[in-house]
Amino acid sequence: MKKHLLTLVLICCSNNLYSMEWSGNLSVQSRLFFDEPLAVNSQQHDQYLSVAARPELYHSWDDDTQSITFTPFVRLDQHDKERSHTDIHELAWQRVFDHWELKIGISKVYWGVTESQHLVDVINQTDLVENTDGEDKLGQPMIRASTEQDWGLLDVYLLPFFRERSFAGIEGRPRAYPVVDTDLVQYESSDEERHIDYALRWLQAFDELELALSYFNGTSREPLLTPTIYNGSTVLLPYYPLMTQYGLAAQATLGNWLWKLETIHRQWLNENYNATTTGFEYTLVGLMESSADLGIITEYLYDNREQQASSFLENDIMVGLRLALNDAQSTEALLGFIVDLDTDETIISLEASRRLGDNWKLELELRSFHHLDNNSLLSSLKQDDMLQIDLACYF
Amino acid sequence: MLKKLKILTLLFLAILTLPVQATTTAESRGLEISRKADSKDTGFKDSTAHLTMELKNKQxxxxxRHLRVKSLEVEADGDKSLSIFDKPADVKGTAFLTFSHSKEADEQWLYLPALKRVKRISSKNKSGPFMGSEFAYEDIASQELDKYTYKYIRDETINGIDCFVIERYPSYENSGYTRQQVWVNKQEYRPEKIVFYDRKDSLLKTLNYSNYKQYEGQFWRADKMHMENHQTGKSTLxxxxxxxxxxxxxxxDFNRSSLKRAK
Structure with a gap:
């Protein structure tokens, strides 16, 4: 399939070069760490410099009812061999009919509504080396049929190939202790990464309420990490079990209030569990007579496996502030605190961005970890308070 | 006796309604002018256009910004519109879907291509700036007759054009304005100028329309719309x-699916 698409792209390139649209960005990024690495004699560093490119080629024909999008991605990191990686975020052909559309190829989709985590969003694999917040995703091979009718929007997915999660290498930072060895990957399915997954999602709006029900059957995007001795040293082995997941996402837009809910029921590894993220965002529009908006975010994160959860977000509160200046430079900032109600573990995160001139954008991210317990899933991040500065040029 | 009483009552009623009658005249005249302007623009069915926004600060x-705008006329309600950003490059592919309504609050969705995310926008932000410009969301939404109450003020000639000057008062919630003064071209029933007054009734902005062109032998569209903010010194063309x-x-062409595939 990939080959055919590539051929198609090449044909388009040769025939219709004039109607191809190029866009994308080039960026340079610096990551600075304030503390010594966790392990003595660790191969980690205090500063990381990297460059990335994400060009996008778009071509449409037949009155825009058919299109091809190609978005490769590459990052080269100064130290971390695993963070130096390439991906195809998108290489897909799309055909639009009257009330339905078909997409074949590699693509990304987003299913979530909440701010702190996206429990229901399980189609794309997380590109963890790109960002530890889990917001960056890898392209997923798929066949997707969608129809939008009076009774709602229905998506049906066939996912023929699995993507492994990316993990930082031995020199990478932040990373797990011990390091995750992706070469040792194991699957529950004997088809391994060729297991065919499928998914369904139905979305409908009822006035101010938007509701989405989803179903996923296939290999979990979330691996379990097991310590293993390999070549005389301890490493973490990623294991991807099969799972069935039912998801509900809802958002109610009531004036200044946005009420959000994501809840899942997952069956895997002979266990069933439920997890929920719910909360609100209240926006002060036109803060102090200015054109700026300030959003106040509160979310509660719960997982009924509690301390046994594979996620560290099992009984946590997230509070945050979102500032949007609504100025010509689109200046925005998001400050968030996630606090574990049982252990007091705290993650502080600040993300800010601003356009410089017409083609440049400066992004800043600050992450800081507090009260991390030695037995915690997060304990390897103890020394990894980080400032990330990203300067991108868009074309 | 009965007759006398009737006459007296009538007389009494006439006296009572006299001042009311006078204001109703200014109001009904304002409404009449606006209704005529609205009906002159009825029947365009749908339109597409390209748009550049030039934002200028005090210095x-x-x-x-470069945009493409698609609009669909909806009978007996507000129009639907889809705006797609081509520039600045970092927001390329960002798209706005608006369902304007004449009586209820407008519905708006924003698509962020980098995150593949569709966001429902609260109708509370009506007075907020559209993409950092001097145009508020409520300025770019379709101007339905039922969104305001009206009052005729006077006749005036501006730039050699004979105009009716009417005042309109937003009847929807969360407007950033107490009132707007609209200069309506007497001949063509199209707006030539709008002056906006903020919530404290202070002069806020002036919008000037120029380079009008007529399409399909009926619909007037201004090629240039210049909004000047008197309080900040900024402007948008x-x-x-x-x-x-x-x-x-x-x-x-105006649903969630089309919003996501807008390029």
Missing amino acids: GQTSL LSWFDYKFKTGLSDS
């Missing part, structure tokens, strides 16, 4: 081009 520095009418757009 005179400028930045440019909208330049429209490549207008096309009756292109065959339908409801399915």
Whole structure:
């Protein structure tokens, strides 16, 4: 399939070069760490410099009812061999009919509504080396049929190939202790990464309420990490079990209030569990007579496996502030605190961005970890308070 | 006796309604002018156009946005519109879907291509700036007759054009204005100028329309719309081009799926 698409792209390139649209960005990024690495004699560093490119080629024909999008991605990191990686975020052909559309190829989709985590969003694999917040995703091979009718929007997915999660290498930072060895990957399915997954999602709006029900059957995007001795040293082995997941996402837009809910029921590894993220965002529009908006975010994160959860977000509160200046430079900032109600573990995160001139954008991210317990899933991040500065040029 | 009483009552009623009658006249005249302007623009079915927005700050520095706008006329309700950003490059592919309503609050969705995310926008932000410009969301939404109450003020000639000056008062919630003064061209029933007063009734902005062109032998569209903010010294110039009418757009070009695939 990939080959055919590539051929198609090449044909388009040769025939219709004039109607191809190029866009994308080039960026340079610096990551600075304030503390010594966790392990003595660790191969980690205090500063990381990297460059990335994400060009996008778009071509449409037949009155825009058919299109091809190609978005490769590459990052080269100064130290971390695993963070130096390439991906195809998108290489897909799309055909639009009257009330339905078909997409074949590699693509990304987003299913979530909440701010702190996206429990229901399980189609794309997380590109963890790109960002530890889990917001960056890898392209997923798929066949997707969608129809939008009076009774709602229905998506049906066939996912023929699995993507492994990316993990930082031995020199990478932040990373797990011990390091995750992706070469040792194991699957529950004997088809391994060729297991065919499928998914369904139905979305409908009822006035101010938007509701989405989803179903996923296939290999979990979330691996379990097991310590293993390999070549005389301890490493973490990623294991991807099969799972069935039912998801509900809802958002109610009531004036200044946005009420959000994501809840899942997952069956895997002979266990069933439920997890929920719910909360609100209240926006002060036109803060102090200015054109700026300030959003106040509160979310509660719960997982009924509690301390046994594979996620560290099992009984946590997230509070945050979102500032949007609504100025010509689109200046925005998001400050968030996630606090574990049982252990007091705290993650502080600040993300800010601003356009410089017409083609440049400066992004800043600050992450800081507090009260991390030695037995915690997060304990390897103890020394990894980080400032990330990203300067991108868009074309 | 009965007759006398009737006459007296009538007389009494007439006296009572006299001042009311006078204001109703100014109001009904204002409404009448607005209704005529509205009906003159009815029947365009759908349109597509390109748009550049030039944002200028107090120091005179400028930045440019490029958009494409698709609109669909909806009978007996507000129009639907889809705006797609081409520039600045970092927001390319960002798209706004608006369902304007004449009586209820407008519905708006924003698509962020980098995150593949569709966000429902609260109708509370009506007075907020559209993409950092001097145009508020409520300025770019379709101007339905039922969104305001009206009052005729006077006749005035501006730039050699005979105009009715009417005042309109937003009847929807969360407007950033107490009132707007609209200069309506007497001949063509199109707006030539709008002056906006903020919530404290202070002069806020002036919008000037120029380079009008007529399409399909009926619909007037201004190629240039210049909005000046008197309180901040900033301004925004909208330049429209490549207008096309009756292109065959339908409801399915203005839904969640079309928002996500907008390029």
